[in-house]
Amino acid sequence: MALMKVKFDLKKRVKLAQMLWLMYWFSVMAGVLVFSMGMFFKIELRKRSELMDNNESHFMPNLLIGVGLLTCGINAFGGKICYDSLDTSKFAKWKSMLKPFLICCLIFNVLLFVTGLLCFAMRIPLQFTLAEGLKNGMKYYKDTDTPGRCYMKRTLDLMQMEFRCCGNNDYKDWFEIQWISNRYLDFSSKEVKDRISSNVDGRYLLDGVPFSCCNPSSPRPCIQHQMTNNSAHYSYDHYTEELNIWKRGCRDALVSYYGGLMGTIGILVLLVTVLEVLVMVGLQYVNTAFSSLANPEDPESESEGWILEKTVKETFTDIMAKMRAMGKTNQVEEGAEEQGAASAS
Incomplete structure (x- = not known):
């Protein structure tokens, strides 16, 4: 049974795509803000770089700058997909790329979440x-x-x-x-x-x-x-x-200043993470809603959208089964290679 299944008609699909397109561009602006905060923090650190024991303190602003640029790029690409989804013929060319893109979005959201936590943890080093x-x-x-x-x-x-x-x-x-x-x-x-x-x-x-x-x-x-x-x-x-x-x-004064700055940036990054999760879920609904059209040749036909094709437990079980199967396949291939090498000798 699919997780959080929703029925869509043409009007609902168009409204979802339009709303998601707007959210993606909000996410692009959020990425610009994260990038700007990373640059500001880097400049603040460079002002007093002579008073820093090492250059490890610049890891965090460099990470924020990179994450900000990735946020802009990923969300601009997602916005283009949502814009094209308003036209079924244009959306067809993105179907094969949507699943890998959603996986990349999931990995990126984990990176964003970890970056937000690191902002709070930076106070100690x-x-x-x-x-x-x-x-x-x-x-x-x-x-x-x-x-x-x-x-x-x-x-x-x-x-x-x-x-x-x-x-x-x-x-x-x-x-x-x-x-x-x-x-x-x-x-x-x-x-x-x-x-x-x-x-x-x-x-x-x-x-x-x-x-x-x-x-x-x-x-x-x-x-x-x-x-x-x-x-x-x-x-x-x-x-x-x-x-x-x-x-x-x-x-104490500098740690309070930089700690407060990083706390603010950390909250911003976590809010961006929430926004990224929402747009990822929305894009999954767009993907499944267009893929499950009752009549693919008729754009006005009804369809169903969902977050996961199966329940969380079933999805996790399938993933573990696939991983075990891959492990067994690798073991068989390694055994065959060892036998081949032994017979050759």
């Missing part, structure tokens, strides 16, 4: 990528004279101001690295000598942060040096000065 990338970027902050690293200071400063964050995990990360270049240190100064000699790695460490960590909402001038020394500043307590600098770490 992004955390590790940013953690290592920001850590290395902060080490190179001072290397403004080193080729390949001379723009790292500008990148980090702009990022901290844009995302209102400071450091990797928090502002204290700047206390653990030398972010002031030796070029701007007076090595004849006792304070500089003492700080360098007190560190086993010979680095100039201080309890300060770059200017880009300063919060412009602070009611007092920003205190970015000797931040933990309350006596160095009048009426100052670094435990209570919440508005002095940004307290949020940049890794």
Whole structure:
């Protein structure tokens, strides 16, 4: 017994084809939107590629761009089939291609669904990528004279101001690295000598942060040096000065930004998947409705359309039986080849 069988007359078939043609072009526009979101996400990642530990983060935008292009191509082709189905003579040339096309649509819908899930799952690898990338970027902050690293200071400063964050995990990360270049240190100064000699790695460490960590909402001038020394500043307590600098770490800020962006894209891709499933089901109805015409020579005759020719259980049983038959055939062929090789030797 066919699954979800529906009876059609000429008027219903034409109405279905017209509605499906419109839905296909909506799907094309959805594909353009997915492609555009993939391009936007790729550009956003490239803006801060220096702060990424590897290029694996570009896998997701590249996948979205590819899926968006495939969505446009597949749905444009499906729209052409539906348009031609309004004319029985034109539709006849597509009959042999419809079954393979529907199988391709099914595989593509699975790919779309997986892509949507990957959008939500990307947050986890992004955390590790940013953690290592920001850590290395902060080490190179001072290397403004080193080729390949001379723009790292500008990148980090702009990022901290844009995302209102400071450091990797928090502002204290700047206390653990030398972010002031030796070029701007007076090595004849006792304070500089003492700080360098007190560190086993010979680095100039201080309890300060770059200017880009300063919060412009602070009611007092920003205190970015000797931040933990309350006596160095009048009426100052670094435990209570919440508005002095940004307290949020940049890794958390960037993961929230990119995670939110990918969450939105993931929802969009899943909605496109639902639309693709609907048009695939509609095309199956068009295919079966035209294939089961009571009188193929009379376009106005009645017909029946269905999603599956048999029930889900029967269809699954048939597929498994075919797979087992194919497996047995391969075993027989392999056995025959082995016997032939043995007799030849």
